Amino acid sequence: AFYYDEENFGVDFECRELGGELEQDARKMRAEMLDKLSLHDDGLTEKLLEEEEPEEGEILEVLRRGTLSGELTPVLCGSAFKNKGVQQLLDALIQFLPSPLDIPPIAGIHPDTQAEVTRTSSEEEPLCALTFKVASDPFAGQLNFIRVYSGVFRTGKSAYNPRKRKHERIGNLVKLHANKREDIQELLAGDIGAVLGMDLITGDSLCPKDASVVLEKSQFPEPVMDLAIEPKTKPDQEKLHEALKRLIQEDPSFRSRIEPETGQIVISGMGELHLEVMVDRLQREFR
Secondary structure (H helix, E strand, O other): EEEEEOOOOOOOEEEEEOOOHHHHHHHHHHHHHHHHHHHHHHHHHHHHHHHOOOOHHHHHHHHHHHHOOOOOOOOOOOOOOOOHHHHHHHHHHHHHOHHHHHOOOOOEOOOOOOEEEEEOOOOOOOOEOOOOOOOOOOEEEEEEEEEEEEEEEEEOOEEEEOOOOOOEEEOOOOEEOOOEEEEEEEEEEEEEEEEEEOOOOOOOOEOOHHHHOOOOOOOOOOOOOOEEEEOOOOOOHHHHHHHHHHHHOOOOOOOEEEEOOOOOOOEEEEOOOHHHHHHHHHHHHHO
């Protein structure tokens, strides 16, 4: 069992042997787990029938195959609030979930011919990247989160944006580690990172012009609730419009408009909580 150090919020932990009833319960449950895993692997079945102890690597391999096929779902215990089990969860993500090489080639369409285009996860393929999120940074400006499906996404180079039908220069690239940033020069096929200095929106595809591809865009529902807002002072009106523009770039399910009859600024979202969060962000982040 894993024991976590309460004083440093679970950063340090150690594995200790169980004893007494806990050990008996653990052995019983492990036997049940191996019995169920054996249904998915003949080699594991033979070892259990011969009463041989399977190696850890064999068990992990069966778990990985079953997870990738959708036949098995690993369940882990932990507490994010107390930072317990986080390390084991991260290890399980690497051990069991598919890497970019385990998934089929990504499919999109050519922006002009509408023919299907596929890209395999390889650095040798033409660039194919997707902007899956946009965020506002108070110091750096717009932060665009990019997933590279093929090719190399390199700072200082240019990429073609089929939505705008023009090339855009790739700005500074960073990898995000919680609240820390690491400056990098390139993202390779399968990598996720963020780029600064590009005017993108969620769902934008980036590629070479001579190998254009538009990946499937996310479908966002129409807003269901409206709320009228107004700036405290007249000079704040321009700031409010700019802040709303940045929030809309981040969240495509959020909208704003000016009512022609009353001149009021009306924001629209997916519900009362959604609008409350947006108003709170306007007050905190865009003073």
